[in-house]
Amino acid sequence: MKQDDALTLLKERAQAVQTITAEVADFRAACLYAVDVTQRQGGTSIAAPGLSGKDLSHLKAACKTGGLKLFTKNLRENIGQISTGLTIADWGIAETATLVMDSTSEDFRIATMLCETHVAILPGSKIVQDAMSLENELTSAMKAAPRYFAFISGASRTADIERVLTIGVHGPRELHLLIVKGTSG
Amino acid sequence: MIKTPHDVKTYRRDLKNALRNNFLGATLDNFATAYRTSRATAFSGIDFDALAHEIAAGKDQSIAHLPELLEKFSTQAEKAGVKVHFARTAFEANSIIASIAKASGVKQIVKGKSMTAEETFLNAHLEKEGFEVTETDLGEWIIQLRNEGPSHMVMPAIHLTRQEVAELFTKVTGKPQDPDDINGMVKVARKELRRKFLDAEMGISGANFAIAETGTIGLVTNEGNGRLVTTLPRVHVALVGVDKLLPDMKSALRILKALPRNATGQLISTYVTWITGATECKSSPDSKKEMHIVFLDNGRLALAADPAFSEALRCIRCGACANVCPIYKLVGGHNYGHVYIGAIGLILTYFYHGRRNARAIVKNCLNCQACKSVCPTGIDLPHLIKEVHRTVLNVEGKKPVKNLLLKKALGNRRMFHFLLRRASLAQKPFSEGQYLRHLPFMFSGEQEFRRLPAIAKVPLRDMWESINRRVENPRYRVALFGGCLSDFVYPEQGEALLQLCGDHEVQLEYPMEQTCCGLPAQMMGERETAKDVAVQNLRAIDPADYDYILTLCASCGSHLKENYQKLLSQEPALAVKVSQLRDKLIDFSSFIVKVLKVDPEEFRRLGGKVAYHSPCHLCRGLGVTKEPRELLSTAGFEYVPAKDEDVCCGFGGSYSIDFPEISAELLKRKLDNVEDTGAETLVTDCPGCVLQLRGGMEKRGGKVKVKHIAEVVAEQKKQPRRKG
Numbered sequence: 083m084k085q086d087d088a089l090t091l092l093k094e095r096a097q098a099v100q101t102i103t104a105e106v107a108d109f110r111a112a113c114l115y116a117v118d119v120t121q122r123q124g125g126t127s128i129a130a131p132g133l134s135g136k137d138l139s140h141l142k143a144a145c146k147t148g149g150l151k152l153f154t155k156n157l158r159e160n161i162g163q164i165s166t167g168l169t170i171a172d173w174g175i176a177e178t179a180t181l182v183m184d185s186t187s188e189d190f191r192i193a194t195m196l197c198e199t200h201v202a203i204l205p206g207s208k209i210v211q212d213a214m215s216l217e218n219e220l221t222s223a224m225k226a227a228p229r230y231f232a233f234i235s236g237a238s239r240t241a242d243i244e245r246v247l248t249i250g251v252h253g254p255r256e257l258h259l260l261i262v263k264g265t266s267g
Numbered sequence: 268m269i270k271t272p273h274d275v276k277t278y279r280r281d282l283k284n285a286l287r288n289n290f291l292g293a294t295l296d297n298f299a300t301a302y303r304t305s306r307a308t309a310f311s312g313i314d315f316d317a318l319a320h321e322i323a324a325g326k327d328q329s330i331a332h333l334p335e336l337l338e339k340f341s342t343q344a345e346k347a348g349v350k351v352h353f354a355r356t357a358f359e360a361n362s363i364i365a366s367i368a369k370a371s372g373v374k375q376i377v378k379g380k381s382m383t384a385e386e387t388f389l390n391a392h393l394e395k396e397g398f399e400v401t402e403t404d405l406g407e408w409i410i411q412l413r414n415e416g417p418s419h420m421v422m423p424a425i426h427l428t429r430q431e432v433a434e435l436f437t438k439v440t441g442k443p444q445d446p447d448d449i450n451g452m453v454k455v456a457r458k459e460l461r462r463k464f465l466d467a468e469m470g471i472s473g474a475n476f477a478i479a480e481t482g483t484i485g486l487v488t489n490e491g492n493g494r495l496v497t498t499l500p501r502v503h504v505a506l507v508g509v510d511k512l513l514p515d516m517k518s519a520l521r522i523l524k525a526l527p528r529n530a531t532g533q534l535i536s537t538y539v540t541w542i543t544g545a546t547e548c549k550s551s552p553d554s555k556k557e558m559h560i561v562f563l564d565n566g567r568l569a570l571a572a573d574p575a576f577s578e579a580l581r582c583i584r585c586g587a588c589a590n591v592c593p594i595y596k597l598v599g600g601h602n603y604g605h606v607y608i609g610a611i612g613l614i615l616t617y618f619y620h621g622r623r624n625a626r627a628i629v630k631n632c633l634n635c636q637a638c639k640s641v642c643p644t645g646i647d648l649p650h651l652i653k654e655v656h657r658t659v660l661n662v663e664g665k666k667p668v669k670n671l672l673l674k675k676a677l678g679n680r681r682m683f684h685f686l687l688r689r690a691s692l693a694q695k696p697f698s699e700g701q702y703l704r705h706l707p708f709m710f711s712g713e714q715e716f717r718r719l720p721a722i723a724k725v726p727l728r729d730m731w732e733s734i735n736r737r738v739e740n741p742r743y744r745v746a747l748f749g750g751c752l753s754d755f756v757y758p759e760q761g762e763a764l765l766q767l768c769g770d771h772e773v774q775l776e777y778p779m780e781q782t783c784c785g786l787p788a789q790m791m792g793e794r795e796t797a798k799d800v801a802v803q804n805l806r807a808i809d810p811a812d813y814d815y816i817l818t819l820c821a822s823c824g825s826h827l828k829e830n831y832q833k834l835l836s837q838e839p840a841l842a843v844k845v846s847q848l849r850d851k852l853i854d855f856s857s858f859i860v861k862v863l864k865v866d867p868e869e870f871r872r873l874g875g876k877v878a879y880h881s882p883c884h885l886c887r888g889l890g891v892t893k894e895p896r897e898l899l900s901t902a903g904f905e906y907v908p909a910k911d912e913d914v915c916c917g918f919g920g921s922y923s924i925d926f927p928e929i930s931a932e933l934l935k936r937k938l939d940n941v942e943d944t945g946a947e948t949l950v951t952d953c954p955g956c957v958l959q960l961r962g963g964m965e966k967r968g969g970k971v972k973v974k975h976i977a978e979v980v981a982e983q984k985k986q987p988r989r990k991g
Binding site for chain 2: 095099161177180195196212213220221224225227228230231236238240242243245248
């Protein structure tokens, strides 16, 4: 499957699980998007662990302009105060609109689990057709223990009361997927 | 607390109560309808049967090597800092987990959804030991607060109304909750449970996969609570049945392709989590999670070694066998399983929770094959249910009188057919046209939801020679396997067949030594009797003598095709004949459409509006769905689809005698759906279904005629062309 077809499928499948997708030019644009979403929702902060160098500077600048707090480490101390979690995904699976994320660092997990909105950045070149295509990558990752990997496909959901689909029971209430076109990660 | 009846009388009382619960009846019906569509959409573009076959083969391999997989898993996981435990029994598992909690100074525990923990009654054990345990899956939390067991393996609280949940949450929060604000109630759970996650020192999860190659566990969840349970507390214990062991990631991904699609019609669940080893955890003194994996045997290893029952360990807990079960749909999971729910529940209860809990529920199967047709691991659920039923009867040594009578009657064909002919005379004072006017006392009362047919004056076999024309140079030689109902109750169905074959140069034969197919014996758990009649029939009909073995009864056909192989697998002399029989067996509609290739020209037009009931053993047993519908249109009928055409009519042979309340309700729904179509005639391919549907329609005074497809098609046939 060509990368463009994979991207089209991923976007189509994302819609079915209420994932909001957008294409962005680069990491800086993604930061601006995250700040904008947070502001629109009345949020006050962004948690973004594991960033460094230019990426971190872009985000710092964007948060500062937007008047948002930025948490980058020891996120356990900030549980309850995280409006948006901003993370980079390792792969995207087109068939199921799934983000695959190495979540071994605790901060990474807290940022993606205990935020109100999760904004994930995915390099366009990292989209594969189906989960089976990642068999080898996943196996190698699991061999490098300890490892905590997450497949995320949409926002947290339940249908436990009269089978009525309800979003945001435990995890984020929204998942935004920003695809950085033409990057190789 | 879960209380499963230990006797049929109490069980039937519970079933009757459940049938009076209108909410349950409506909600499960809606669910079944929605599930059917979403599942089909989720599997579009995927060859389900091929996938199920692959998963089954993979699981069978794992099941045969559980000790080796366990050893490999343990080595890998321990290398990654996990302590692996092995519990022989449920009690041992619970005790191990309690001692881990004690040793780590734990007071509060949060739990993710785990059927294995339900199996061991872990919460009750931990609470008795003084720990505070909170379920964090919304459905599980609700039933925990209500002190109930799950009523579905995937949707544990599906039996509850929004009002019941609102009432419960009002108590929990001390603030009134609006039952129509489901979003608001979900927020209550989010808020209440968030605190629990943060306070707990230990998280307990189950696992959907245990991958030996890397010592990884995989969790499939939607709410995200599983992620929090495995992340926030400083201790994580996973309780895992040894049947979840798989060799590698590939095996897990293969199952993941089927599991959410089959469970809820989702392409994938929202979260799938893969954990290898003790990861970072900053609430722990050394910033490292204390991680334990407790593998549970509880009879699984013994089950794995059993040639017949090991198949049950393939189960991946998708719950689909409940979703499609017509009985589950009426009475809900609290009346259709013990801890494990649905068809697989009827089987596993016997192995994990004992004979007393399995004794009554295991009888409650129509053998409609709906579960088997959706099982993503190809478990022959109806067959295993009958095998458990048979085992329970044998172990308890208390066989019902009807079993003994049947065994006696079927043991000798002459005697059996003599009795049937005698019954035709004996019923005279009780019969009224084609029906019995009064039912014999043993059937009275609860059996009166349908009228039962009288036995024919002359059975098909006795009129056969006089009505069967000899064909000089036949294109096909075909043996008719009549089956008891076509032979002794509805001989007109056989007559119709002969009429249809009249000018198609087919020589039909009725091998006179044939007897009951044996399905009734199989249904009652009488395997030996079923085997005896199978041998009798194979002696009566040598497949090598015919081009086709044709049957008018889908149930007989499906039993001959599927079960004879299982019954006679140990009989080398007959095994080949069984295969030949399978190859040559054909149902009525397929024969007329695919072999005779009838032409619309042979039939009159304007046959009227007909609805169709798809017999369980035709559409699922024999996999025939297109031909009957095609035949109806060829024969000049206007076919109008009805809701739930392929859902069981509730007959199930002796099932309708054992559980008349369920049979009556299924029949009612079926006839309601048919009447809604405005059809003049209801057509089906199985004399058993004819018996149930016609008797029910007659009883309710309905206007729709009920007929076997052979009859209606023969009625439409123009006069045969005479040669010369």
